[in-house]
Amino acid sequence: MEALTDIGYMKSVLQKHGFHFSKALGQNFLTNPTVCPRMAEACGLTKEWGALEVGPGCGVLTRELAHLADKVVALELDARLLPVLEETLAEQDNVKVIHGDVLKTDLTTLLQEEFGDRPVAICANLPYYITSPVIMYLLESRVPAECITVMVQKEAAERLCAKPGTRECGAVTLAVQYYAEVEKLFSVSRGSFMPSPKVDSMVIRLKPKKELPLEKEEEKRLFSLIKAAFGQRRKTLVNALQVSGLQKEQIKEILDKAGISQTARAEQLSMEDFLKINILAGTKSGL
Ligand code: SAM
16 A cells, blocks of 8 residues: 555546645645654544544545544545545545535534444644634534544644733634633644645644533623624723623623723633623623
């Protein structure tokens, strides 16, 4: 079995199937032989586990996952890659490739159907154009995975792993960190891909929290407050939070009760501060 990180071999298989890379689908395939084994290793897989891969491309990471897991399901949007994967994964009898869009797939049902009660890890070299939507989709739908190991643009990794109170912290940081513990694992240079993207990447790992403090309705309000606060991050909260439907006087009262300065801006707040504001805003709106 030839290595898919052998550029000559990869090119010949892709050519044979008349495949051309699509920029729109974020197709940058890994050619650095050290990256996929490290990513698969980081999932903590054993032969009792299932693995879901998003966007297998030509199957380079899929093969590594298949070595470690009992079964791998790989979800690929680009139908042109299905015959390629049939060839490159011919020797992996524990892999099932499904044609579909991750953002339109009911993953909880899929995982239940494919893996039953087995623990599951999700692993992906994510297409850059939908990094945050995919991560938020996985977390908001509370997909029953033990861990999510993904490669993302370095800047996106900095944002997702930022500490509250720093400049890198944004609405998406707080949203992701509400649902999961998140950590940076290792950097991957742009030269590790074919074709090379214009930016470097980083592998990060998210561990979804088993218990969340809020019900769905309260979560919705929390995220609309966070979005409003960061939507105009240069403004003080008193001004920015009005977008969420609260009156200026109500916001001042809420901040007072929460012990937060009237001149504070979104990036100075911790998640606990937003949770306090959320409870008080709920009282105000009668929710
Ligand atoms: N895993 C391969 C690798 O590491 O070399 C390919 C990674 S490439 C960055 C992203 C892959 O995701 C491509 O194969 C692309 O066709 C696929 N993809 C793009 N959008 C998708 C979507 N919405 N659902 C599922 N797969 C998608």
